[in-house]
Amino acid sequence: MTQPYTGYDRVAVVTGSDSGIGEAIAITLAEAGFDVGVTYRSDRAGAESTAEKVRAAGRRCDVRALDLTDLPRAARRMLAAGRGGRIINITSVHEHAPRVGSGAYCAAKGGLGLLTKVMAQELAAAGITVNAVAPGEIATAMTGNEDVDPHTVARPGIPVGRPGHADEVAAVVAMLAGPAAAYVTGASYVVDGGMLLMGPQAGSHLPSGEWRDG
Structure with missing residues (x-):
């Protein structure tokens, strides 16, 4: 028997969310009630801009540089x-x-x-x-x-x-x-x-x- 998705913590990590599609995903999830982890490779300013929009939607946000080793963890x-x-x-x-x-x-x-x-x-x-x-x-x-x-x-x-x-x-x-x-x-x-x-x-x-x- 498969395990149901219970508890439903509305927390999302969006990779590459400093611009473009990733930015749009982060903001849309925030508007849907998710707290969002915004990640970036080199554009810290872009990531911070996305984070401001997430917080403007009333959700918590953390900004971090993307380390691919974090994803398996x-x-x-x-x-x-x-x-x-x-x-x-x-x-x-x-x-x-x-x-x-x-x-x-x-x-x-x-x-x-x-x-x-x-x-x-x-x-x-x-x-x-x-x-x-x-x-x-x-x-x-x-x-x-x-x-x-x-x-x-x-x-x-x-x-x-x-x-x-x-x-x-x-x-x-x-x-x-x-x-x-x-x-x-x-x-x-x-x-x-x-x-x-x-x-x-x-x-x-x-x-x-x-x-x-x-």
């Missing part, structure tokens, strides 16, 4: 506490689809997607669910659209017709982090405005072979 503490929990990995549409010139990135995201499924199997009995969220093009610094309203950017090749907003990714994370998602594990939630649906159509309507250059 955090997982072990979750197991030792015996109350279950949630692990939500942020992958990419390139967990599911290749992109020319991005072999290392696609391999990393694909590997994380499969690791998510293995962890889901291994941790389910402890009441810990493990899922992935796979964003498409999101208006962040990574895609060259930081501080841009995605509704003003045309993307004819995406069914929704625009890039996504980081808050739209964060909303899916918040859903998976909640107690109502207790029966969801090992899944990958694509947040891409329908981008991955366009494979055959996009392939038959490309006007040239420039895509081969990455």
Whole structure:
């Protein structure tokens, strides 16, 4: 018999939450009632800015530089506490689809997607669910659209017709982090405005072979 997720301590650690999608996730979880640990690799100022927004939502926040060795310890503490929990990995549409010139990135995201499924199997009995969220093009610094309203950017090749907003990714994370998602594990939630649906159509309507250059 699997162990239920009881007690439901609303505490979350969000890696890379100094900007972009991570920042949006931290703020959205705070608004959902979570205390948040904000982590960063090099942008302390960005992390502190995120922390201010978390506290403005009425939640506690701690800011720390990211040390990857902390993550296994955090997982072990979750197991030792015996109350279950949630692990939500942020992958990419390139967990599911290749992109020319991005072999290392696609391999990393694909590997994380499969690791998510293995962890889901291994941790389910402890009441810990493990899922992935796979964003498409999101208006962040990574895609060259930081501080841009995605509704003003045309993307004819995406069914929704625009890039996504980081808050739209964060909303899916918040859903998976909640107690109502207790029966969801090992899944990958694509947040891409329908981008991955366009494979055959996009392939038959490309006007040239420039895509081969990455």
